[in-house]
Amino acid sequence: MRKISRVRIFIDSYTDLPKGWIKKYNLGIIPSYKVSQAPQLNDLVQMFSPIISKGKDILYISVLPKQCSTYQTALLAANEFPESRVSIVDSINVLPILALSVVLATQKLNEAMSSLNIADWLKTVHQEIKLDALINNSHYHYKNRKEINFRYLLCRMFRTRRTLHVNNGYLFLGMKYIGRKNNIAKRFLKKLLTDIHRIDHDHLIIVHTFEEELARWMQKFILAETNIREVLVVEGGVLTCNQLGSHNFAISYILNSSPLSMSSPKLS
Known part of the structure; x- marks a missing residue:
């Protein structure tokens, strides 16, 4: 069995992952020539061939839905190579889940697992990955109604925010909050951390759009008040702006089926 250190991870070119991550994890990039134009089959075959010929396997973690042409083209490209040399994982079309998937996959590079084993493992882990987002309610109404209406204006006036949750690829609407942004963020974080006994302690991802200060405060608090080792x-x-809107954030984490032993944090 080939050692997993020979696996090369690929992602889509418009996934918003930091450039530092691409360099650190030596991530390959699946190009997108235009917004509506996916790479051709021959393009991916030519991209993968030199890697396969050097004895490396490929793990493509896609931020695109399975029905997207890029995802389908990658499946066709995988069939051009020996079985299990190219494995593909759908990250449910959400950046925070993709980011967590990449971190988890890179940690398997030193273990004796094939790329197919990693792909199967990620698909299983995705059933436990949760995403909680806090967005401007005005953005939600604007995105869904395609017009600025009375409800949209009320949401702007009263600074209403809504939580969104992704579980097993399904989107659920959550609570509504009214008030100042920082106070809402504290209440949102407090509710999320009620499950701290089940949240995996290894990794947690915070993705934000133009909310650096608030995201760093949340990172600092979680590291100081919980046993989570990496935020x-x-x-x-x-x-991400297209999905969440601006001045919003989302948190991605693994929620274990059984509780872990630790004390619950408290927000002042």
Whole structure:
């Protein structure tokens, strides 16, 4: 069995991951020539071939949905190589889940697992990955109604925010909050950390759009008041702004089925 250190991880070109991550983890990039134009089959075959010929496997973690042409083209490209040399994982079309998937996958590079084993493992882990987002309620109404209406204006006036949750690829609407941004963020974090006994202690991802100060405060608090060992902050770009809107944030983490032993943090 080939050692997993020979696996090369690929992501999409517009995933908003920091450039430092791409260099640190030696991530390959699946290009997108235009917003509506996916790479051709021959493009991916030519991209993968030199890597495969050197004895390396490929693990493509896609931020695109399975029905997207890029994802389907990657499946066709995988069939051009020996079985299990190219493995593909869907990250449910959400950047925070992609970011956490990349971190988890890179930690498997030193273990004796094939790229197919890692892909299967990630698919299982995705069932436990949760995403909680806090967005401007005005953005939610604007994105869904395609017009600035009376409800949109009320949300702007009263500074209403809404929580969104992603579980097993399904989107759920959560609580509404009214008030100042920092106070809402504290209440949001307090509710999230009620599950601290089940949240995995290894990694937690905070993705924000133009909320660096607030995201860093949340990172500092979680590291100081919980046993979570790594809290990474990622600044979202165009893709994240399109999904969440500006001045919003989302937190991605693994929620274990059984509780862990630790004390609960308290927010002042």
